[in-house]
Amino acid sequence: QVQPVESGGGLVQAGSSLRLSCAASGRTFSSYAMGWFRQVPEKEREFVAAIRWRGGSGYYTDYADSVKGRFTASGDNARNTMYLQMNSLKPEDTAVYYCAVAKGPSLTRSVYDYNYWGQGTQVTVSS
Numbered sequence: 080q081v082q083p084v085e086s087g088g089g090l091v092q093a094g095s096s097l098r099l100s101c102a103a104s105g106r107t108f109s110s111y112a113m114g115w116f117r118q119v120p121e122k123e124r125e126f127v128a129a130i131r132w133r134g135g136s137g138y139y140t141d142y143a144d145s146v147k148g149r150f151t152a153s154g155d156n157a158r159n160t161m162y163l164q165m166n167s168l169k170p171e172d173t174a175v176y177y178c179a180v181a182k183g184p185s186l187t188r189s190v191y192d193y194n195y196w197g198q199g200t201q202v203t204v205s206s
Contacts, residue, residue: 081104081195082103083179083195083197084101084103084197085099085176085177086102089202089203092204092206093170093206095204098165099115100162101115101161101162101178101197102158103159103178103195110184111180112131112186113129113130114127114129114188115127116179117172117175118175124190127143128143128152128163129181131184138152141186149166150164163176173202175202176199177199179193181193
């Protein structure tokens with residue numbers, strides 16, 4: 080059973096940084112894409128970033144337009160762990176952030192292409 084586990088959320092001021100981590104035991108990070116999503120009450124879960132190992136020390140990544148240039152996804156293949164470095168945080172980034180493991184190796188933005196989800200970690204950005 081694959082169980083992603085997120086950590087690193089918290090309460091910060093606008094303009095600050097946070098780094099989220101996601102450890103996904105039971106699934107080879109090198110074989111499956113992983114993603115970050117976020118959700119606020121009464122709204123659908125929203126794509127944030129996706130990452131896939133491409134060999135060596137490199138990764139393919141994809142970002143939502145709303146976070147491009149501010150958020151960076153990275154991974155540690157040996158530890159089956161991925162990270163989301165969030166810089167220049169804005170109040171509108173406030174949400175519960177989820178990590179997920181995809182059904183296959185392709186980068187994807189659709190929630191339906193992910194079949195294992197973490198429990199979520201709250202990120203709150205005050206103005």
